[in-house]
Amino acid sequence: xxxxxxxxxxxxxxxxxxxxxxxxxxxxxxxxxxxxxxxxxxxxxxxxxxxxxxxxxxxxxxxxxxxxxxxxxxxxxxxxxxxxxxxxxxxxxxxxxxxxxxxxxxxxxxxxxxxxxxxxxxxxxxxxxxxxxxxxxx
Numbered sequence: 001x002x003x004x005x006x007x008x009x010x011x012x013x014x015x016x017x018x019x020x021x022x023x024x025x026x027x028x029x030x031x032x033x034x035x036x037x038x039x040x041x042x043x044x045x046x047x048x049x050x051x052x053x054x055x056x057x058x059x060x061x062x063x064x065x066x067x068x069x070x071x072x073x074x075x076x077x078x079x080x081x082x083x084x085x086x087x088x089x090x091x092x093x094x095x096x097x098x099x100x101x102x103x104x105x106x107x108x109x110x111x112x113x114x115x116x117x118x119x120x121x122x123x124x125x126x127x128x129x130x131x132x133x134x135x136x137x138x
Contacts, residue, residue: 033048033050033096034049035047035048035049035098039101039124042123043124044104044121044122045119045122046067046069046120046122047118047119047120048069048096048120049117050113050117051116053072055113057072058070059071062104062106062109065100065102066098066099067120068096069097069120070094071093072093104124105122105123
């Protein structure tokens with residue numbers, strides 16, 4: 001097993017079992033894909049930290065009241081004699097699913113990616129007054 005694979009195996013064990021303190025650094029919770037969700041009267045706003053991920057590697061979908069964000073951070077290949085001494089950046093695929101607090105207008109959703117943050121604006125659907133249902137006599 002090469003050193004890179006050994007290190008990744010160690011990282012996985014650290015992730016599963018809480019890890020151990022590293023000399024010269026401090027252990028920190030994984031904050032990749034940290035998310036904030038806010039709202040105003042007409043919109044929901046979702047901001048997700050996605051550093052190092054290009055827009056064409058992210059898919060966003062809405063199904064009912066579920067917002068689904070799927071993406072992939074590409075593996076950075078080291079070449080020649082270069083090897084990792086310390087590696088923390090998570091690679092591979094991710095998926096985040098959020099239950100939305102209200103119905104949104106799927107046709108008007110807007111998403112932008114800038115400075116490593118994905119911003120999604122989801123316009124709320126107009127609340128309909130509903131309809132009155134008459135009861136027929138039989």
